[in-house]
Amino acid sequence: MEAKEISKAVVKRLPRYYRYLGELMEEKVERISSNDLSKKMHVTASQIRQDLNNFGGFGQQGYGYNVEYLYTEIGKILGLDTIHPMIILGAGNLGQALANYGDFEKRGFRLVGIFDVNPVLEGISVRGIEIQMISRLPEFMKENQVEIAILTLPKNKAKEMAKILIENGIKAIWNFAHTDLDAPEDVIVENVHLSESLMALSYNLSQYRNEHTEK
Amino acid sequence: MEAKEISKAVVKRLPRYYRYLGELMEEKVERISSNDLSKKMHVTASQIRQDLNNFGGFGQQGYGYNVEYLYTEIGKILGLDTIHPMIILGAGNLGQALANYGDFEKRGFRLVGIFDVNPVLEGISVRGIEIQMISRLPEFMKENQVEIAILTLPKNKAKEMAKILIENGIKAIWNFAHTDLDAPEDVIVENVHLSESLMALSYNLSQYRNEHTEK
Known part of the structure; x- marks a missing residue:
């Protein structure tokens, strides 16, 4: 996946997704629906779906997002996979x-x-x-x-x-x-x-x- | 002047104007043209004119802005005139x-x-x-x-x-x-x-x- 495909507006929101996904991992949550993430983050579920569609891997309808996968992918986009x-x-x-x-x-x-x-x-x-x-x-x-x-x-x-x-x-x-x-x-x-x-x-x-x- | 008239986008830029105007005052500059301010701030002169028009008092064409006046007015909008x-x-x-x-x-x-x-x-x-x-x-x-x-x-x-x-x-x-x-x-x-x-x-x-x- 290339970082370049992702719009600036989405990029600005990525650190916040990254933080929330990190907290979910600490709580041992493996999957989360866009509705639940929406409640947690005070962002609309449709905004979340739109933003996270950039990362593919959002699984089947009603099955939710894979927390660790998304966390890792967003980390890569943010350049957190290097020293x-x-x-x-x-x-x-x-x-x-x-x-x-x-x-x-x-x-x-x-x-x-x-x-x-x-x-x-x-x-x-x-x-x-x-x-x-x-x-x-x-x-x-x-x-x-x-x-x-x-x-x-x-x-x-x-x-x-x-x-x-x-x-x-x-x-x-x-x-x-x-x-x-x-x-x-x-x-x-x-x-x-x-x-x-x-x-x-x-x-x-x-x-x-x-x-x-x-x- | 009512703070409410000023758009959010302008308000976001105000602290930066305030900082530059403060520096000009320290340098004893009394008036500055939008062109000179533009060079200093790396913002277009027309953006500056548009933004600062919100504060009236921009003087005659070619005469420049009154630095102290603008500094004080922006300070008021930002709520810096109270403790x-x-x-x-x-x-x-x-x-x-x-x-x-x-x-x-x-x-x-x-x-x-x-x-x-x-x-x-x-x-x-x-x-x-x-x-x-x-x-x-x-x-x-x-x-x-x-x-x-x-x-x-x-x-x-x-x-x-x-x-x-x-x-x-x-x-x-x-x-x-x-x-x-x-x-x-x-x-x-x-x-x-x-x-x-x-x-x-x-x-x-x-x-x-x-x-x-x-x-």
Whole structure:
């Protein structure tokens, strides 16, 4: 099956299917109907049928989906069937939180290095990996295969570091710095701008309040 | 001006305009043309004109936008002109990272409490706020005005805590736990599912690789 056949809208929903199917596997559920999955996920059953038709293997009518099969197929589409060596730039609270997030490792995101500019942090271990000074980064990238860099640095440092990463052949950047990065087309950038998510929440709050005080 | 007039698609882009306008203000820029803003933001000038027309006050043709005016108006729409008292549930690395994020406070998101289940953390101060035991939460919410709760707890605790928050009148939940919460319509939930963002990145990586090895 080729990943390319699947539409962007479906792809956006795949991580959520993947999560729910993973939970079902933990509960030892082997098969599930689109109706039951629909109730669990608060998505219409017809949406689920349409989305999952992309993966074939949906079995006979009334027989339900094979949970493990779907989980594995969706995992492949999401690129979770290969190892992604990953480094973290910025060993503050957020960097350490991400370093300690065990679920990433389970899905093939293997942390191979942590870097910071603060000499006080040098040599301190996070999940068995010693924090190194950022000046060591180019050398490290020559000696080790690194695919993904996680940027948890202040925004004034982030652009400069992105440049060094790109010069040294990084494939993807997961950017938590509150700024947009300039990257060439062949470098994947995925932004997590936390303030923007908080502003969306505050917008919805004031929207709700306006609607309910006008009544 | 009423927030309701603005379409959802525009609202989604507002935090990004807000960020860029804030940067311009820091650089003491008073006016900017849609063309210049377009180059900076990598959005078409016509998209910018269309979006910002919602706010009136765009001045004469060729005269550009008043940066501070737009920044203030967008801030109001986003609900950033009022104080939002906020608590954090889960004082691990992620909770502490968010507690230490000074930019939130500047925009009216005022941290008033931090809670955890781990007795080792009790009484430790994060940005001058002592970590309390979660058993104190209902009492705290009766005594203090709390609008937003940030959930940085493991997923098995998150649903239970959401229930307690909702029973005690929380208005909005910013959910970092890797699970969907059941909340009534009048409680705003904004999810930050970090794994899903990482999966989107890994999908784009393998997609790019497939396209370029097929050649």
